[in-house]
Amino acid sequence: MTDSATSDGLRERKRRATRTAITSAARALTSEKGLNGYTVEEVCEAAGISRRTFFNYFPAKEDAIIGHAEDDVPAEVIDEFVAGGADSPAGDISPTLFSDLVRLSLRLAEDMTASEEETRQLIAVVKKEPQLILRIIGVTEQREAQFARDVARREGVTPDHPVVQMAVVLLSTIARKSSMAYFSDGNTRSYRDLLLENITAASLLFSQPFDIPATAAEGRP
Template identity: 85%
Template sequence: MEEVCEAAGISRRTFFNYFPTKEDAIIGHADDDVPADIIDEFVAGGSDSPSGEISPTLFRDLVRLSLQLSEHMSASEEETRQLIAVVKKEPQLILRIMGVTEQREAQFARDVARREGVPADHPVVQMAVVLLGTIARKSSMAYFSDGNTRPYQELLMENISAASLLFSQPFNTLETTAAEGHQ
């Protein structure tokens, strides 16, 4: 800790003004790396839809937002690999990462809800958060896997396209319910 403070030219007290704990210095804050202008542009994109109705461009705009946010990731590949190594040595950091992730997902839900004029617990908002979070995690795992040479955005788009293809298939709840009743 002293080495970090000395290298930064600050006291321990100043350090802890910015980071309440050492773990926070490693993990960061929930609002780090989320440029307000990108979120504002995303939220404004839903203004053409009547309040309370899901915008017909929501999925497209979520994809665009995901790509824009991935371009603004501040951590380099090497920094991310170092973080992974630290987490392997200090597994208690996983809980902190999970907490930050939950905070980011809650904020993302509020942003989507604000854009669409619906509550944050609206089913479409919740699915947007869960699905995009899962797609981003899968893309990240592939990106940081040994031997990967593909850019993150390419992996992200591949996974978004796969999800889009899956969800574009016809689905009839009446047929599904009837089929379940005959089992």
Template identity: 75%
Template sequence: MGNSAINEGGLRERKRAATRAAITAVARSLTAERGLNGYTVEEVCEQAGISRRTFFNYFPAKEDAILGHVDDDFPEEVVERFMAGGAGSPAGEISDSLLADLVRLSLDLAERMSGSEEETRQLIGVIKKEPQLMLRIIGASEEREAEFARLLAAREGVPTDHPVVRMAVVLLGNIARKTSAGYFSEGNTRTYEDMLLENIAAARTLFALPFDPSRAGPTPLNMSRPDIQQSSTSQSSSSLPSSSQTNSSQSTPSEGAQ
């Protein structure tokens, strides 16, 4: 997590962030329109208003511009709002508002996606046909998850390997990904928010189902170790309304919680 994600920075910092985001926006737009090899770096620079030399000061290669920079995935204002949500709870404890704020974060990020809906559909279509780009994206996803974990841990004042942080990153990340896939699929007419809330509700239903660790069996015995750890976590957050329900489902039997 760089300073730019939290600190306002000076004029230099701000201009640099704006330039970087502009390059990425143009690169993605042209990729959606013409494919990865249908435009030159020169054209990106023209539209972004920079020199080619500057382009390579920002990104090591053409493809990296499309991937963008991890800081651009978490715009400052959105991050600030998310971080502010954890201010009311003591450090070291998972805040009551975490799940609600994660959902809002997901919605905010979706709103701020550069490019129109149609453009994003086309960009996704193009990317699926470029294997080197797919590999790069998979690599970049891990970096984004790490950044997200750092952000989340900082908000809650817990280590980045805290079970709730780990689960939140993986599960909310996958829910967002699945929601996007459905939203951008052919023929979709529903709003992203609609679909996201449906998926969140489904996840909450899933993790509220009855679950007895003792019935997990031999192989599941290994799985009982995580359950024990998660059990202690759920106790610490058992006073939380909506968040506690999710957490207890992960860690302990819902019967016990009930």
């Protein structure tokens, strides 16, 4: 690894640590005082940063509470996933796409489990300030659009390719369903087990043969 690459890696880790500190402070203050009960300056004091630094990372308190998309899916994880399709001709859906999507999901599940307390904190904050839900929906749509671009880049197709779109819809839905079950009251199962169970169920369903029903016009003599 070159000195430049090492420097870039250290710089990104520092930026990620700063983003995490800001988000943690914003969530803690929201949980304690409510969204309108504190100022950006209080977030800065809790995170040990300047006001200027805060706005270099987030445009508003609401954004700080939700967190940064890059911290959800590390760039090196996405790069590894994209590289998995290198041996497949551009424009052809690679034969390992599904298995690599599963592997990616499990890798991200490890990160989710590691940051479980932060996720629980966010859930508590949203319950306290439900108006954040619309912002979360918007951010989720942005992240899904980026995921579509990543899958498309791996496969050498456009983001609106039907397989790419279906991959994003299915994986996003499965992840949400698994998360809801994992964070539900009384759950004793691991997120990984719940995720694998739902992926297996989807795989079984879509592996079944089916006949395309004839349309009314096609059925006429």
